[in-house]
Amino acid sequence: MQPENDSDIAKIVIVGGGTAGWMAAAAFSRYFDNGRRTITLVESEQIGTVGVGEATIPPIANFNKMLDISESDFLRATNGTFKLGIEFVNWGQQGDRYFHPFGSYGQDLHGIAFHQLYLREKALAESGAIAGREAVGDIAGYSMSSMAARHKKFARVKPGSKSLAAQIGYAYHFDAGLYAKFLRKLAEKQGTIRREGRISAVHRDGETGDVTSVELDNGEKIDGELFIDCSGFRGLLIEGALETGYDNWSHWLPVDRAIALPCANPETLDPYTRSTAHGAGWQWRIPLQHRTGNGHVYCSNHMEADEAETILRANIEGEPLAEARHLRFTTGMRSKAWNHNVVALGLASGFIEPLESTSIHLVQNGIARLFALFPDKKISPVERDEYNRGMHELYEDVRDFVILHYKATQRDDTEFWRYVRDMDVPDTLAKKMELWRLHGRVFRENAELFTMPSWIAVMLGQNIWPEKYDPMADTLDDVKVAGALKQMREAYNNTALQMPSQTDFLKQSNSWA
Ligand code: FAD
Structure with a gap:
């Protein structure tokens, strides 16, 4: 267990065993143990985990691949289903519906972006210049994922296949608690040491201020050189001990409460998440193999908890399977995700409401970034600053994209919707919206998470026409x-119709090796 040289970190301590903690443990024990480091994870069953979080975005498949987890094993272990995108209901105006698909729209022709050709065809039709020509329909007709979702179908084709089905982009819905258990098995097999107990004190070096150990209720101390804080909203090390500070974004994203209430499944499993806007927030519906996850995310300045729960109960589609669970949060992020020798991941590093299912991705990305900037014992401020710069940029990208859904509403039926419609937005988002308003242009800066099709889907879906x-x-x-x-329209539709239903696909896949 000796490090190769004295400057190498030999002891990594992960605080917290929720999804973030076990994702970190599985990844670090796979790539950073090598018999040279100890990786210890401390968690407290008594405190438990946040217990929600079921929808993801496509890069999660890369995380599983990195750990050699087969898709079939993963789906079986987590009661997972496929997710082709999100259906948004009542967001632009009440009664509206649109689909934000994973994957691309149509095909560019002679180097001209597909959506510009689509916009021109729409404009020509509206001007009456092409009377008699078949209407282009909505843009969802040009996305493989949207069309498969519309018909409740799913297919997975071999890489390199020429079938249009290869254009399907997908992520998963799964039980994040079961995923953490699954990763725990893997991490322990790879050498992670798990310690059960409640941390009651955090010790710091008198000179450097770095964290040196965490102390359990029973007085036992676990010392380390690098600490990964996955302790959830409380941010035990990053905030509790280091008082890092929090950038509060609730003036842009004012929802601050959630109620989760799972219910029994309908007969067919929709291969997508549904987000339905209500008077002061929105409701999620996430079909898993064994249950449907539901939740109402709302703004406590505009709605009481009782009313929010009544709305949720009135809008679920099966028998409730548990007590309703009420949660509070403040949208934003730690001023520094990495402070001293503590790197915060998951809810400890920040939270953006689950509208675009990004939290687990932010954990994954934080792990990948820490891999890329893994420090020596004496941490270089340059590496730490680069990590913080990158994480800030990523969180801000997600924040802007989520704000767009609110800002681009035409609803004026409640004070909440009037507030978000009229609020100022970050300059970065204002610029994106203006570029779109003028000529329907979308530019992806740096390594922005959401690509052109995502912006197009939300802008057009919420009636923002250039x-x-x-x-x-x-x-x-x-x-x-x-x-x-x-x-293209016909080909996408026909290809979707030939696919099996997601329910049948999952039945078949349960017999996969
Ligand atoms: P937690 O699950 O809270 O885990 C914290 C861990 O720290 C626990 O093991 C706890 O025991 C331990 N701990 C805390 N204090 C101590 C102590 N003193 N001593 C010892 N151990 C301690 N994400 C998505 O990607 N998709 C979604 O659809 C989604 N939906 C969400 C909906 C809501 C309403 C909320 C609030 C979150 C949602 N998330 C979603 C986020 C997702 O739930 C979290 O990102 C994910 O579960 C990671 O949580 P965590 O591991 O950071 O924290």
């Missing part, structure tokens, strides 16, 4: 383009 399309689209013959669009 004033003009990009004039480059006029360089192509509109009759030929209309023909190509028609072909």
Whole structure:
């Protein structure tokens, strides 16, 4: 267990055994143990975990691959299902529905972005210039994931396949508690040492201020050189001990409460999350193999808990399977995710409401970033600053994309919706919205998480049409383009119809090796 040289970190301590803690333990014991380091995870059954979090985005598959976890084992262990995107109901206006799909829209033609050709066809139809031509329909008709979701189908094709089904982008719905258990087995097999107990004190070096050990209720001390704080909202080390500070974003994202209430499944499992807007927030519906997860996320300035629970109960589609669970949160992030020798992951590092299912991804990304910047015992401020810069940028990207859903509403039926519709937004988002409003342009800066199709889906889905399309689209013959669009629409629809239902697909996959 000796390090190769004295400057190497030999003891990593992970505080907390929720999804974040066990994801970190599985990843670090796989790649950073090598018989040279000890990885110890401390958790307290008495305190428990947050117990919610069921929907993800596509990069989660890379995390599983990195740990050599087979998709079938993972789905079986976590009662997982496939997620092709999110259906948004009542967001632009009450009665509206749109789909935010994973994967791309259509095909670019001669280097011109598909959505610009689509916008031109729409504009021509509206101006009456192409009377009699078949309507292009909504943009969902040009996405493989949207069309599969519309028909409640799912298929997975071999990499490199020429089938349009290969354009499906997908993530998973799963029971995050079962995922943590699954990862725990793996991490322990890989050498992670698990310690059960409640941490009652955190000790720091008198000179450097670095954390040196955590102390359990029974007086036992666990010392370390690098601490990964996965202690949930309480941020035991990053905030409790280091008082790092929190950037509060609730003026942009004012929802601050959630109620979770799982219920029995319907007969068919929709391969997508549904988000339905209510008077002061929204409701999630997430189909897993064994139950449907539901929750109402709302703003306590505009709605009482009793009313929020009544709305949730009135809008679930099966028998409740548990007591309703009430949670509080403040949207934002730690001013520094990495402070001294403590790196916060998961809820300890911040929280953005689950509208786009990004929290588990933020854990995954934090782990990957820490891999890339893994420090020596004497931590370099440059590496730490780079980690913090990158995490801040990522959180801000997610924040802006989530704010867009509120800002782009036309609802004015409640004070809550009037507030979010009229609020100022961060400059970064204001710029994106203006670029879209002028010529429907979307630019992805740096390694932004949400790509062009995501922005297009939400803007168009919430009725934000650009004033003009990009004039480059006029360089192509509109009759030929209309023909190509028609072909694409038909091909996506036909391909989706040939797929099995997600329910059948899962039945088959239960017999996978
Ligand atoms: P927790 O689950 O809270 O774990 C904290 C751990 O620290 C526990 O093991 C606890 O025992 C331990 N601990 C705390 N204090 C001590 C102590 N003193 N001594 C010892 N141990 C201690 N994410 C998604 O990706 N998709 C979603 O759809 C989604 N939905 C969500 C909905 C809601 C309403 C909320 C609140 C969150 C949602 N999330 C979602 C986020 C997701 O739940 C979390 O990101 C994820 O579960 C990670 O949680 P965690 O491990 O950071 O914290």
